Amino acid sequence: MLTETQLRTATGDDLRTLRSRIFEELRRRDQEGVPGEETSSPPGGRSGREVIDQKGGNGRWLKLERVKCGKTRCKKCADGVGHGPYYYLYLTNPKTGRYTSKYVGKPANVTEEMRQEFGIEVAEPEVEG
Secondary structure (H helix, E strand, O other), rough: OOOOHHHHHHHHHHHHHHHHHHHHHHHHHHHHHOOOOOOOOOOOOOOOOOEEEEEOOOOOOEEEEEEOOOOOOOHHHHOOEEEEEEEEEEEOOOOOOEEEEEEEEOOHHHHHHHHHHHHOOOOOOOOOO
């Protein structure tokens, strides 16, 4: 463990190296399932977003979110509903250890590979008859 003094006197490069090593260790523990350790959690919610569902681990999470566009005259946002829901893929950049997100889109845009990785079931379309 580092003391507060050690953290304050460390150079920026030292801190970036430490951050990278910490994230590497967390990923290793997530993958190996170290006993007595909880897996690292996904990044916190972003402003203007409501998380409806999330699945994942090992540095990757798929979140279904409702988003607010921030436009002052938007009826959907003013009513509190927002837009969506849309899927976003959150992942950890292996070089920096920082979280990033990628827009996936509507549930129909989720690839078969993502459905399998995150255990998402495809809803059967309703047939009118």
